[in-house]
Amino acid sequence: MADLNLALPDLAATISLGRFLGETARPGDVITLSGSLGAGKTTLTQAIGQGLAVPESCYITSPTYSLLHEYPGRLPLYHMDLYRLEDAGEMEELGFGEYIHGSGLSVIEWPDRLGSLMPDERLELTLSFSSPSARLCALKAFGPTWRERLELLKSAPFCLVLSGCAEKLAGTGK
Amino acid sequence: MLILGIESSCDETAAAVLRDGHTLLSSVINSQVELHSLYGGVVPELASRKHLENIYPVVAAALAQAGVGLREIDGLAVTQGPGLIGSLLVGLSFAKALSAVHGIPHVGVDHIAGHLLSPFLEETKPEFPYVALIASGGHSSIFLIEDALTFVPLGRTRDDAAGEAFDKIGKLLGLPYPGGPAISRLAGEGNPQAVAFPRAWLEAESLDFSFSGLKTAVACHVHQLREKGETFSLADLCASFEAAVVEVLVEKAVRAAQGLGVTRLALAGGVAANPSLRAALLRRGKECGLRVFMPSPAFCTDNAAMIAVVGDHLLRAGRHDALDLNAVSRWPLN
Numbered sequence: 246m247a248d249l250n251l252a253l254p255d256l257a258a259t260i261s262l263g264r265f266l267g268e269t270a271r272p273g274d275v276i277t278l279s280g281s282l283g284a285g286k287t288t289l290t291q292a293i294g295q296g297l298a299v300p301e302s303c304y305i306t307s308p309t310y311s312l313l314h315e316y317p318g319r320l321p322l323y324h325m326d327l328y329r330l331e332d333a334g335e336m337e338e339l340g341f342g343e344y345i346h347g348s349g350l351s352v353i354e355w356p357d358r359l360g361s362l363m364p365d366e367r368l369e370l371t372l373s374f375s376s377p378s379a380r381l382c383a384l385k386a387f388g389p390t391w392r393e394r395l396e397l398l399k400s401a402p403f404c405l406v407l408s409g410c411a412e413k414l415a416g417t418g419k
Numbered sequence: 420m421l422i423l424g425i426e427s428s429c430d431e432t433a434a435a436v437l438r439d440g441h442t443l444l445s446s447v448i449n450s451q452v453e454l455h456s457l458y459g460g461v462v463p464e465l466a467s468r469k470h471l472e473n474i475y476p477v478v479a480a481a482l483a484q485a486g487v488g489l490r491e492i493d494g495l496a497v498t499q500g501p502g503l504i505g506s507l508l509v510g511l512s513f514a515k516a517l518s519a520v521h522g523i524p525h526v527g528v529d530h531i532a533g534h535l536l537s538p539f540l541e542e543t544k545p546e547f548p549y550v551a552l553i554a555s556g557g558h559s560s561i562f563l564i565e566d567a568l569t570f571v572p573l574g575r576t577r578d579d580a581a582g583e584a585f586d587k588i589g590k591l592l593g594l595p596y597p598g599g600p601a602i603s604r605l606a607g608e609g610n611p612q613a614v615a616f617p618r619a620w621l622e623a624e625s626l627d628f629s630f631s632g633l634k635t636a637v638a639c640h641v642h643q644l645r646e647k648g649e650t651f652s653l654a655d656l657c658a659s660f661e662a663a664v665v666e667v668l669v670e671k672a673v674r675a676a677q678g679l680g681v682t683r684l685a686l687a688g689g690v691a692a693n694p695s696l697r698a699a700l701l702r703r704g705k706e707c708g709l710r711v712f713m714p715s716p717a718f719c720t721d722n723a724a725m726i727a728v729v730g731d732h733l734l735r736a737g738r739h740d741a742l743d744l745n746a747v748s749r750w751p752l753n
Contacts, residue, residue, distance in 0.1 A: 282591055283635030287578050307579045307631070309587075310429070310557035311748060312503065377639040 247371070247383035248395055251407045254379045259285055260292040261403040262382065266368075267296020269394060270350040272320055275364045277356035280372030285380050289372065290324055290352050297322050297350065308354075313344065321349030333360035366390060420493045422734070423517075424727025425478065427510030428502025428530045429556070431720070432473035436485035436492075437727035440735075443540060444485035446717075446724040449473045467505035474513050481723070489521050494739070496730020499527030500747030501557070507746035515742050524739040526730050533725035534687040535564055536732075538712040540724050545683045545712045552672035554696070555688035556582035556597075559628045559668070561675045564685070567732040573675050574626025581664055582690045584630040588637050588660055592653060602657045603693050609658030614640060616663040626675050633663050661695055669699045673707050685712040692716040 253259045266276060276293070278286045291305045297318035299305065308314045308326040316322040323344045330336060342362055345351050353359065356369075366388030375381045386395040398404055420440070426433040435446040482488065497514035500507060511527070518525040535551045538544065547566050550573070553559070559581040563571040579587070582599055589598015594605075616636050619629040637660050644651050668690075676684045686700055691713055704711035718724060733739075 281638070282587055283631075283638035285635075287631055291578075304575065304577045304627075306576055307583060309583055310580070311501065313748070374639070374642070377636075 247385050248392075249384040249399060249408070251382045251384065251404065252375065252379065253285075253382055253407065256288070256378075258403070258407055259289055259380060259382075260295070262407075263289045263292020263294075264296035265398060265401055265403070267293040267298075267318075267322075267350075269397065270297060270320055271390070272348045272350075273346065274350045275345060275353065275367040276350065277353045277359075277367055277369050278372070279354075279356065279370070281374070284372040284374060286354050286372060289370070289382075290354075293350070293352060294318065294322055313341070315349075321347070323347070323349050323351045325351065325353045327353065327355040327358035330355075330358045332358065333362045336362055368395075420731065420734070421487060421491055422494045422496055422727040422731045423478070423481070423489075423492045423523075424528075424723035424725075424730055425474075425495065425497045425510045425514050426530070426533070426721055426723040426726045427470045427474065427506050428498045428500070429506060429721060431722070432470045432477045432510070433721065433723035433726075434478040434481035435723035435727050436481055436487060437724060437731060440728065440731040441539065441544070443724050444487070445481045445483075446722055447477050447481045447484065448720075448722055449477050467503070467509055470506050470509035474509055478513065489517065489523070492521075492523055494730060494734040495523050495525035496528050496727050496733070497525060498530045498533070498726050499744065501530060502746075502748065504746050504748050507748075511744065511746050515744060519742060524734060525744070526733045526739050527744050528726045528729045528733065530721075530726070531558065531560075532570060532729045534558075535562055535570055535685075536567060536728045537687045537714040537718050537722075537725040538685045539728050540714055540718045541712070543712065545685055545710070548679075548681055549683035549685050549712070550672065550676040550679065550681050551685040551687055552668060552675075552691075552700075553688040554581040554668055554686075554690035556580060556586060558582075558688060559630070559690075561626050561672055563675075563679060563681065567729075568736060574628065574671060576628040576630065577621075578629050578631035579634060581628070581630060581668060582688070584634050584664060585661075585690065587634055591638055591641060592656070599690060599693065602661060603695065605654045605657040606661040606695060607654075607658075609652060609654030609656070611658040611662035613652065613655035614659040616640075616659055618663055618667050620667070626671050628667060628671065630664065633660070661693070665693070665696045665699050668696060669703050672700065673703050673709065676709055677707060682709055683712065684709045687714060687719065689720045691719040 294305045299316045299318040314324045368391045369385040371383040373381045386392045422437045424435045433448040436444040495514045559576040561574040586598040594601040
């Protein structure tokens, strides 16, 4: 069960959510991102980068091939894509544990590969299609600091508008 | 001058011997594609383990095929980045060990620079300056090549690389890895106008690329057809997707050359082996009065010959590295 379901009717809504997460991120934070091909994982990460003040000249591109991209910002952003990895053993050999417990914000795509490296404190985001242009984002907070921040997120102006949409959608049974 | 080139940044372990910057004596590539196809992608730990197993026999084969011994080698050129650190380190450490034991100077080479100079491996070599389009699994960029050591970035992808889009769509459609050749084969039998997938042109002046929206459009299209239970032509879908990628790559490359008044255009990188892309670039180049250069498909994918070409230029310019040379996962040319 998600703690919060947000309907993201368009790209602007995805960007608002990402920016908020970037602006409120703290050192050592971990956000996991799940969702099928084209659900908007890279787009959301780009918006998180905006919120972290990653310079515009640093394009946040897909890390699928290189596995990990690091960007400078208010905090360093570590963008990982574990799609091509098998298990936590490989991740440890690649030194990913050090990033996850480092001083930046780790955004991790395909987190099911994390296994024993899955941190207790994390925000779990799952993106899914509700139409070709709209997405649904399910948020689940693990640990006290993320539960606190989820309350903060719920009362953010953009979120009040969006959660209204989510209830309407849920009401139609979709 | 004899250069031994070594490459291990991603899928292939490769070695090559190049004489005087232009005569290729040998080029050996031990591809891991067969191994990776079991997993639907490159598996990095597997990659570095296989590189370890391959590196010695591949280098030995390159020397044997060239008919030379290490004593005759004047310089070592080795890929330093970008790529997977674990994989890069195999080739880099091997080269540094050879350098230390045999007293041969070594130089670290940018993998992308290798692709950008790969047209020099062909009989007809471009003159400087030329504009180069590089399209591969990890990169989609346009550069101005002023001389053998000066590369000016003009455009790059803002999200996915062209080859990555091919591989991900291939996986979505249940095609074997790598997706590029499988899609290209099917596309040859399909109608490229069957589905009007979007082309991301971005701002009017921009030479950047974006393939993420196209990937999403294809995923949505397939999802809708599957939900409705409709059967669809895989060939038409592949042809339409490929046409959308090729059109943007070609038009932006041509526009880059025209904008700078450069009359030579080169194509490089793994996606440069795609027959539709090659044909479209030749056709548009001819229409626009551009001379088009492209390496043969064997030199489009990762190889060590192109690394030796760059190393030859660097060593001639007096550049060489020390034994503390380290691998770099990302590079300014990225």
